[in-house]
Each structure stands twice: as C-alpha cells, then as structure tokens.
Amino acid sequence: MAVPTKSSSAVAGKGGGDKREQIMDAALALFVERGFYGTTVPEIADRAVVGAGTIYRYFESKDALVNAIYRAEKMRFGRLVLDAFPVASPTREQFRLLWMRMARFATETPDSFVFLELHHHARYLDAESRTVEARMLDLFIHFIANAQSRGELKAGSPRLLIGMVMGAFVGVIRNCVELEQPPGDADWKLAEQCMWEAVRS
Amino acid sequence: MAVPTKSSSAVAGKGGGDKREQIMDAALALFVERGFYGTTVPEIADRAVVGAGTIYRYFESKDALVNAIYRAEKMRFGRLVLDAFPVASPTREQFRLLWMRMARFATETPDSFVFLELHHHARYLDAESRTVEARMLDLFIHFIANAQSRGELKAGSPRLLIGMVMGAFVGVIRNCVELEQPPGDADWKLAEQCMWEAVRS
Amino acid sequence: MAVPTKSSSAVAGKGGGDKREQIMDAALALFVERGFYGTTVPEIADRAVVGAGTIYRYFESKDALVNAIYRAEKMRFGRLVLDAFPVASPTREQFRLLWMRMARFATETPDSFVFLELHHHARYLDAESRTVEARMLDLFIHFIANAQSRGELKAGSPRLLIGMVMGAFVGVIRNCVELEQPPGDADWKLAEQCMWEAVRS
Amino acid sequence: MAVPTKSSSAVAGKGGGDKREQIMDAALALFVERGFYGTTVPEIADRAVVGAGTIYRYFESKDALVNAIYRAEKMRFGRLVLDAFPVASPTREQFRLLWMRMARFATETPDSFVFLELHHHARYLDAESRTVEARMLDLFIHFIANAQSRGELKAGSPRLLIGMVMGAFVGVIRNCVELEQPPGDADWKLAEQCMWEAVRS
DNA sequence: CATGAATGAGTATTCATTCAT
DNA sequence: CATGAATGAATACTCATTCAT
Numbered sequence: 001m002a003v004p005t006k007s008s009s010a011v012a013g014k015g016g017g018d019k020r021e022q023i024m025d026a027a028l029a030l031f032v033e034r035g036f037y038g039t040t041v042p043e044i045a046d047r048a049v050v051g052a053g054t055i056y057r058y059f060e061s062k063d064a065l066v067n068a069i070y071r072a073e074k075m076r077f078g079r080l081v082l083d084a085f086p087v088a089s090p091t092r093e094q095f096r097l098l099w100m101r102m103a104r105f106a107t108e109t110p111d112s113f114v115f116l117e118l119h120h121h122a123r124y125l126d127a128e129s130r131t132v133e134a135r136m137l138d139l140f141i142h143f144i145a146n147a148q149s150r151g152e153l154k155a156g157s158p159r160l161l162i163g164m165v166m167g168a169f170v171g172v173i174r175n176c177v178e179l180e181q182p183p184g185d186a187d188w189k190l191a192e193q194c195m196w197e198a199v200r201s
Numbered sequence: 202m203a204v205p206t207k208s209s210s211a212v213a214g215k216g217g218g219d220k221r222e223q224i225m226d227a228a229l230a231l232f233v234e235r236g237f238y239g240t241t242v243p244e245i246a247d248r249a250v251v252g253a254g255t256i257y258r259y260f261e262s263k264d265a266l267v268n269a270i271y272r273a274e275k276m277r278f279g280r281l282v283l284d285a286f287p288v289a290s291p292t293r294e295q296f297r298l299l300w301m302r303m304a305r306f307a308t309e310t311p312d313s314f315v316f317l318e319l320h321h322h323a324r325y326l327d328a329e330s331r332t333v334e335a336r337m338l339d340l341f342i343h344f345i346a347n348a349q350s351r352g353e354l355k356a357g358s359p360r361l362l363i364g365m366v367m368g369a370f371v372g373v374i375r376n377c378v379e380l381e382q383p384p385g386d387a388d389w390k391l392a393e394q395c396m397w398e399a400v401r402s
Numbered sequence: 403m404a405v406p407t408k409s410s411s412a413v414a415g416k417g418g419g420d421k422r423e424q425i426m427d428a429a430l431a432l433f434v435e436r437g438f439y440g441t442t443v444p445e446i447a448d449r450a451v452v453g454a455g456t457i458y459r460y461f462e463s464k465d466a467l468v469n470a471i472y473r474a475e476k477m478r479f480g481r482l483v484l485d486a487f488p489v490a491s492p493t494r495e496q497f498r499l500l501w502m503r504m505a506r507f508a509t510e511t512p513d514s515f516v517f518l519e520l521h522h523h524a525r526y527l528d529a530e531s532r533t534v535e536a537r538m539l540d541l542f543i544h545f546i547a548n549a550q551s552r553g554e555l556k557a558g559s560p561r562l563l564i565g566m567v568m569g570a571f572v573g574v575i576r577n578c579v580e581l582e583q584p585p586g587d588a589d590w591k592l593a594e595q596c597m598w599e600a601v602r603s
Numbered sequence: 604m605a606v607p608t609k610s611s612s613a614v615a616g617k618g619g620g621d622k623r624e625q626i627m628d629a630a631l632a633l634f635v636e637r638g639f640y641g642t643t644v645p646e647i648a649d650r651a652v653v654g655a656g657t658i659y660r661y662f663e664s665k666d667a668l669v670n671a672i673y674r675a676e677k678m679r680f681g682r683l684v685l686d687a688f689p690v691a692s693p694t695r696e697q698f699r700l701l702w703m704r705m706a707r708f709a710t711e712t713p714d715s716f717v718f719l720e721l722h723h724h725a726r727y728l729d730a731e732s733r734t735v736e737a738r739m740l741d742l743f744i745h746f747i748a749n750a751q752s753r754g755e756l757k758a759g760s761p762r763l764l765i766g767m768v769m770g771a772f773v774g775v776i777r778n779c780v781e782l783e784q785p786p787g788d789a790d791w792k793l794a795e796q797c798m799w800e801a802v803r804s
Numbered sequence: 805c806a807t808g809a810a811t812g813a814g815t816a817t818t819c820a821t822t823c824a825t
Numbered sequence: 826c827a828t829g830a831a832t833g834a835a836t837a838c839t840c841a842t843t844c845a846t
Binding site for chain 4: 436437439440520523524525556558559561562563564565566567568569570571572573574575576577581589592593596597599600601
C-alpha cells in the first residue's frame with residue numbers, strides 16, 4: 001500500500017533507475033502525443049522500460065497516474081514562475097518577469113506545458129488536482145487586485161484579465177505548435193508587450 | 202455506402218424527422234458534456250431517439266460523426282462571423298465587429314463554441330476538418346496583414362497576433378465557464394477594448 | 403439497462419435460441435466442473451455459443467450471473483420439493499415425500515444439486531440470493547416444529563435436525579459422485595429409512 | 604529445490620522462528636476467511652510475518668501450500684479421531700467415541716474443520732491429498748463392515764452409511780456456523796443419538 | 805430505410821512467481 | 826537463507842460496429 005516515494009531515489013545517483021519518474025516521464029510524453037484515452041498502459045510501460053504491473057506499484061490506476069503527473073507539473077510550473085518573486089518591483093517589471101518565466105517553462109519543457117493545457121478541464125482530474133490549480137489562481141488574483149488598487153491595471157474582474165492574458169499566452173504557444181517551430185525570443189517579447197498594453201490602465 | 206445527404210432533410214420542412222441533425226445535435230451536446238471518449242454511440246442514439254444502427258446510415262463511424270460536427274460548426278461559426286463583412290469600414294470597427302460576432306456565437310450556442318475549442322487539436326480530426334480550420338485562418342491572416350500594411354496594427358507575424366487574440370477570447374469564455382455564469386456584455390466590451398489595445402500599433 | 407426476460411423466450415418455441423438460458427446452462431455446467439474462479443467468461447461464452455460481450459447484455463457481471471443461476475436453481479428446487487405438498491398427510495409420509503423429491507431433483511439434474519451445494523456459502527452470493535435460501539429454510543423449520551409439537555419428531559432445535567438431515571442427504575450424493583455412479587433407488591430408500599429413524603421420536 | 608522439512612523446526616524447540624508453520628497457520632486462517640482464490644500470496648506472507656518470496660522456499664506454489672495444509676490437517680484429524688481406538692469396545696461405544704472425538708476436533712479447531720470441509724472437492728487438491736482422504740475412508744469402511752457382519756448396523760453400502768453420518772455431522776457444524784454460535788455439548792449428544800439410531804440395525 | 809441484439813477485439817488491472825540484493 | 830520489488834500472463838469487462846429482421 002505504501003508506495004515508494006520519489007525522494008529516496010533522487011539520492012540514489014547511479015544514473016537514474018527511478019521507476020516512478022521513468023513512468024511519469026513516459027506517460028507525460030505519450031499523453032501529449034496521443035491523448036489520455038489514446039494511450040494504453042502497456043504502451044506507457046514499454047516506453048518507461050518497466051513491466052505493465054510495475055506501474056500499479058506506483059500508481060493506483062491510470063487515472064491516479066495522470067493526476068499525479070498533473071499535480072507534479074502544475075507545481076513545478078508554479079515554483080518556476082513564482083519562486084523568489086520580486087514583490088517590491090514595479091508592476092511592469094513583475095508582468096514581464098511572469099510572462100518570461102512562463103515562456104521559459106513552455107519553451108524548455110513544451111510537453112509539460114501542452115500537457116497542463118490539454119488536461120486543464122479533463123474529466124479524470126480529481127478534487128486534489130483541481131485544488132492545486134485553484135491555489136495558483138488565487139495567487140494571480142491577488143497580484144492583479146493589488147496592481148489594480150494602485151491604478152496600474154485596467155479595472156475589471158481580475159479573473160477576466162487573467163483569463164485573457166493566460167489565454168493569449170496559450171494562443172501564442174499553440175500558434176507555434178501548429179507551425180512546428182519553437183517560438184523565438186522576439187515573439188515572446190512582442191506578445192508580452194502586446195498583452196501589457198492590453199491590461200495596463 | 203450512399204449516405205443520405207443533409208439536403209434531403211432540408212426539404213423535409215416542418216423540422217420533423219431529420220435524423221441526421223437529431224444525431225449531430227445529440228452528439229454535440231454529449232461530447233461537450235462527457236467528452237468524445239466518454240460518450241458511447243448507443244448513448245448518442247438514445248438521446249437522438251434513433252436506433253444505434255441508424256447512426257451508421259448517416260456517418261461511417263464515430264470519428265466521421267465528430268468530424269462532421271466539427272466541420273458543420275466551424276463553418277457556421279465562419280458564416281456568422283464573416284458574412285457581409287464590412288470590408289471598407291475602419292479597422293477599429295472591423296475588429297470590434299469580429300469580436301462581438303464571435304461573442305454572440307459563443308453566447309448563443311455555448312456548446313458549439315466549447316465543442317470547437319475542445320476538439321481543436323483532437324487526434325480524431327481528419328485532414329478535411331483541418332482544412333476547414335485552415336481556410337478560416339487564411340481569411341484572418343489576410344485581414345491582419347492588410348491592416349498591418351496600413352500601419353494600424355503592430356508589426357509581427359499575423360499568426361502570432363491571431364493566436365494571441367483568439368487565445369484571449371477563449372480565455373474569457375473559459376473564465377466564465379469555470380465561474381458558471383455567462384459572460385456579461387460589459388465583460389465582452391472590456392475584453393474587446395483590452396485586446397484592441399494589445400494589437401493596435 | 404432493461405435486460406431481456408426469460409419468459410419471452412420460453413414462448414418462442416422454434417427449438418431453443420434463448421441466449422439467456424444458454425448462458426446460464428453453460429455457466430452452471432462449467433462452474434460445477436471447474437469452479438467459479440476456474441471458469442473464465444470467454445469459456446462460458448464459447449460453451450453457450452454466444453459472443454463474450456453478449457453475456458453482459460444479460461448479466462451485469464460474472465458475479466451477477468452466478469447469483470442469477472443460484473436463485474433460479476434454488477427456486478426450481480423449492481418448487482419441485484414443495485409444490486402441492488400434502489399438508490394433511492402423516493408426518494412419516496411427508497418426510498418420505500420430501501426426501502424422494504429431493505432425490506429426484508438430485509438425480510435428474512445432478513449438476514444443479516452440486517452447484518447449489520458448492521455455492522451454499524460462496525463469498526460472491528449477494529443478499530438476495532441468501533434471502534431465497536433463508537425463506538426455504540423457514541418453511542422447513544415450521545414443518546419440523548409442527549411435527550415436534552405433535553410429538554412425532556425428537557425434541558431439539560429444528561435447525562439442528564434440518565442440518566443433520568440435509569447434511570446426510572448431501573453425504574449420500576457426495577458418496578455417489580465420488581464413486582461416479584448414480585445413487586440407485588434402493589440407496590435412496592435405505593437412506594430415507596435411516597434418517598427417519600434418526601429424527602423420529 | 605531442497606525445501607526445508609517440517610522436522611527441522613520440530614527440533615528448534617521453544618516454538619519460535621518456525622516459518623513453515625507460521626505460513627501454514629496464516630494461510631489456513633485466510634483460506635477459511637476469504638477462500639483460496641480470495642487470498643493472495645502476499646497477504647499470507649504479511650500475516651505470517653515473512654517475505655512473500657520466503658513462502659516459495661517452503662512451498663513450490665500456492666497450490667502446493669494448500670495441499671500441504673490439507674494433508675497436515677487431514678492427518679491431524681485422523682490421529683485425533685483414531686489414536687488408541689478401543690478396538691474391543693462395543694460398537695455403540697465406538698460410535699459415540701468417534702462422534703465425540705470429531706466433535707472435539709471441530710470445536711477446538713473450527714478453522715481446521717471448516718478448511719477440510721471447504722476444500723474437500725477443491726480442484727487444486729492433488730493426487731496425494733486425495734490419497735490421504737482415501738486411506739482414512741478405508742479405515743471407516745472396515746469399521747462399518749465389521750459391525751455390519753456382527754449384525755449391529757443396518758445392511759447397505761458402508762460408503763453410503765459413512766456418507767450419511769459424516770454428512771449429518773457436517774450439517775450440524777454448518778448449522779452452528781450459520782447461527783454463529785458454537786454447538787453445545789447437548790447438541791452434539793443429541794445429534795450423536797440421532798445418527799446412531801439412523802445406522803443401528 | 806430503421807432497428808437494436810449480438811459481437812469480439814481491445815483495455816485496465818490483478819497476482820502468483822522470480823531473482824537480484 | 827530471507828526478502829519484496831518487479832514482472833507479465835491472464836481475465837473481466839466495454840463499446841464501436843454489423844446485420845438479420
């Protein structure tokens with residue numbers, strides 16, 4: 001019942017061998033490539049180079065696996081974007097930083113970003129996964145509300161502004177995914193400037 | 202193999218007995234509600250009040266059905282947004298009109314909009330469905346490029362700008378879907394103003 | 403959801419074709435031959451000459467199937483043994499009749515009898531199946547108690563006497579099953595006489 | 604392949620550390636509680652406080668384990684019932700003794716008795732286990748035949764009489780198991796008297 | 805044309821057994 | 826000797842699709 005934890009293996013060294021991570025990596029890639037329902041458990045096992053049964057030593061079910069990946073990636077995203085956030089900087093700087101950090105996440109691990117995007121509303125996400133999502137949203141809402149109260153952003157529902165900016169960000173990624181070329185630095189900067197003008201007061 | 206065409210039902214008048222449309226309506230609603238893989242063909246048949254086998258008289262497969270719906274809705278979207286487009290109006294007016302027409306589509310038939318959004322990248326979309334999508338994109342690209350050449354929009358890849366604006370639009374919808382309240386007219390107007398400022402030169 | 407009923411086909415004639423009954427017959431035989439867990443659903447389907455999926459049109463699960471068989475056979479047993487029971491006859495006659503009817507059931511459909519015996523305490527029997535069993539037991543208990551009150555049977559817990567007599571009956575069957583020869587009429591009569599002497603006052 | 608024998612532990616004294624017995628005890632309890640197929644090997648290992656792999660150092664397979672338990676318990680049953688059997692006593696006394704010794708076995712180690720009963724006809728019992736069973740049966744047959752030749756028991760197939768008496772015995776137990784109360788001494792005596800009257804000439 | 809009962813290929817999941825440590 | 830993580834063969838069950846009526 002007690003499933004092996006990730007931490008123990010992080011110490012292991014020896015160059016990998018962490019089955020739990022192997023499985024999550026393989027599953028993430030396949031879910032992005034072929035979708036959740038389009039991916040079979042044996043396929044995940046093959047790609048992770050483990051037996052099919054092994055997956056069930058680490059995850060209760062295929063659903064539990066996708067939820068674990070979702071949470072892990074969402075939290076990694078959160079950490080990358082929010083760690084050591086310059087609370088005192090001007091809003092303009094903060095906006096740029098958020099945007100560029102997100103861009104880095106999306107550029108360095110595009111699979112992860114696409115995965116989070118695709119599974120945002122998936123039926124198989126459980127309550128805890130949705131909570132992770134909700135917590136991050138709250139942080140953004142506070143950020144917006146504060147800036148609005150200083151008169152630096154347009155008035156209006158913070159959620160609306162967030163939806164707009166995040167939507168635009170995703171739109172930029174999608175555009176590049178469809179063109180099958182990674183978005184250049186210039187693209188990210190242009191988009192960032194556009195969206196700042198969209199929300200600034 | 203000779204599948205009944207949609208036109209046959211258009212002739213039927215009185216709106217009764219159009220099985221093809223009944224099936225598509227039922228499927229659209231269920232796909233939005235439970236996803237493509239979460240919906241079984243017999244369920245669609247039940248909701249459409251036809252026999253399960255009947256669906257295969259109108260559509261070659263479940264995949265063909267979802268593609269037919271995608272194309273039909275995408276084209277309806279295109280017509281609603283582009284019909285009688287005021288080619289001569291100022292760009293600002295054109296932008297507002299596009300946005301508001303899209304808003305009307307999304308507000309009047311939210312299921313259709315969500316469906317198009319959710320299935321944008323679905324694996325089961327075939328080449329023809331992607332072509333419908335591509336044609337519409339071309340129209341937008343020309344619109345943007347023209348406006349750019351007149352110096353009214355920011356320079357940059359038209360696809361990038363489209364991705365950004367469409368993404369933001371979707372973000373607004375999603376936000377409201379999550380809050381389970383239809384976006385108000387004020388929301389749409391605010392968002393429209395924001396995004397205009399995002400793209401105008 | 404609404405599963406086809408047995409009655410409709412009983413009328414059908416045409417010499418069989420009743421899938422539900424085919425499945426139950428095949429399953430009964432296999433459960434006796436190889437046990438519940440030793441029988442796979444495809445095996446049942448093969449023997450019943452239906453597709454594996456067809457079984458699930460008639461029974462929710464393998465468990466539901468074994469329960470349905472249990473109930474059907476238990477009730478058939480009850481009917482055969484108790485129908486038109488001569489309430490007014492002397493206890494000795496009643497005892498003989500019960501015993502011989504049970505013997506007929508066990509001789510004519512030995513699989514059914516063995517099945518009921520083997521699955522008496524099976525973990526997969528649900529509440530309803532146990533109720534069928536309990537109701538029949540109640541009838542026997544009343545029969546015993548009445549005879550005891552007339553001083554014709556030994557005093558003592560009716561359940562104990564029933565357990566003893568039924569146990570002895572099963573013992574006779576088992577003995578013959580092990581010898582792989584059907585119990586002769588003389589055997590049944592001898593055993594009946596023995597057990598009467600066991601319980602009479 | 605050279606599996607540790609039971610004797611080695613008999614030497615150990617103090618009763619501690621005897622893994623083979625720990626495993627058999629745990630398995631017996633679980634098999635009775637949840638059935639053979641309802642019990643997993645790791646569960647047995649947990650209950651026996653040994654590693655799952657250890658079980659395979661003492662038993663070739665799960666089947667071999669259940670067979671070993673069956674033989675051991677059957678032989679313990681035989682010893683308890685037949686040791687120092689008073690060959691010269693009157694048949695009535697012998698019958699009473701057999702019955703009461705069986706009752707003691709069933710009362711003192713009900714799990715063992717239920718186990719023997721439940722697995723009497725199990726598919727996974729191998730030839731040797733059946734031989735143990737057969738040998739004991741032979742002893743009983745001789746006992747019966749002798750008594751019959753002295754005219755003390757009813758004529759008829761000894762096996763039939765044995766089946767009847769043993770069946771009745773099991774019926775008494777089952778009755779008490781169902782009522783979830785251990786059979787009282789009075790119950791055992793009543794039943795013994797009944798069954799003696801059943802078989803005596 | 806319409807139907808829906810029947811199908812069986814395909815999937816997630818379990819668990820006896822092995823073997824590197 | 827003992828272990829328990831890893832394995833993969835085996836099994837119950839689902840559902841898109843067909844076809845006899």
